[in-house]
Amino acid sequence: MKIELEISEPIDFGSGDHQYLVRKAGDDSSKPNKPYKASASAVPKQSSAKPRPKTGEPANSYVVEISEETNTENNSVDPFSDTAIRRAFIIKVFLILSAQLVITGMIISIFIFWKDLRVWVHNNPWFTYTLLPAFFVVLILLACCGDLRRQVPANYILLSLFTILEGLLLGTVSVFYEAEEVLWATAATAMVTFLLTLFAVQTKWDFTVLSGVLFVVVFVLIIFGLLIIFIRSYWLRLVYAALGTVVFSVYLVVDVQLMVGGRHRHSQLDPEEYVFAALNIYMDVINIFIFILQLFGLGQ
Template identity: 35%
Template sequence: ATGLTGNEPDELSGISDKVVRHGFVKKVYSILFVQLTVTTLIAGLITRSGDDMAKSDPNTVTMLLFFSMAVVVSMGFVFCCCPDTMRRSPLNYALLSVFTVAEAVMVGFTCLQYTQESVLVTLGITAAVVLSLTLFTFQTKYDFSGLAPYMFVLVTVMCGLGFVLMIGSMLGLHGEAWKAMNLVYAALGALVFSAYLVVDTQMI
């Protein structure tokens, strides 16, 4: 009886679209997982072995930090201005690998400017909320995609505040108040980028 309704193509199309969408989201999150793993490993290695370098040769650390930042920004411009490069395999994987390694190096040397407590707080909060936020995004009926412009403003503010804290740490500012500011910044950073994860997932 259902064969006379003529709704089968639409229903199959809906099912097909849903399968394709879920497959795409799985691929995106698989790539993200690999990026986070590489970033954690490289940043952890730099954090563990870079303290001596930071104390004995801070100029080299600063140079490597800004070089990695320049690579990350340059790759960002390539992705934005030449979107076709991200559709050509294996060029897209090569560019993404360069971006991931450069970002991991940047994160590692940036971590040297902060206390271990703030880094651990950021890692713990992010790890705890990413899974729950991902599940929430897949299940929720609320639409957060319209918050993207506001999230961009928050990220810009966070980047500016992070730069100020980095300069302060390089100038040798210490104390309980400074440590508290780093912890607050770590918590806010984890919160903002976790919210970004919800927005980006829904936009997918």
């Protein structure tokens, strides 16, 4: 709100006379906008200094802007302010994640120890290509449809279907490696996951601020992976596998800190997003496993 004040008498702003004018203008703010003229009798205190007004010059005009006070406080309530809610959320996420990893491990074990199935997968590559579209459709539904992944039992059904499809895909990948390499990669992934989870919970560093940077790095990693399909180089594949392991290890720390919340700035998950939290950590673990498996395969 802007109010124009026209001063017909010279006013010394150093003596505090303007404060009276501002108060008077605020009282008349509800009236139609018109210049307010302050006479000598309206001013409670005259300035001790006597400036010499020049004849013929118009009266000095001042524009005073009075803004209404706005309440900038954030009245939103953090649903995780209750420790019991946060603890129940973390327990639910880890239970779901454990079930996913157990199911995935069982499916991979069938592929690597059933010799006839290994031969069949080698001779029928169409099986892998059929799984990929279904896998991405379910992943998009879980990642993009927030209302769907909060509805029970639809969220559990989709997550179970996604876990089975992921296990089948990993099984088709594992048949191209020796059983010993797969087992060593599984053990290494389990150890890395456990240590990074402890680190994410205990450290004072806030890794959630790196979410945007990691998103860009993953795109660069995808382009790098497409290049090494056409450029057959042992060292490029080794660098790609090592870089992928590091990137998704950091992603695991970020997603764990998003889940545990607390002092981390960008921990904004909702208590109903336990499926989404479990899905993020599960994908981090699976990607770490895939890159570590490549490292073991290149090391042979």
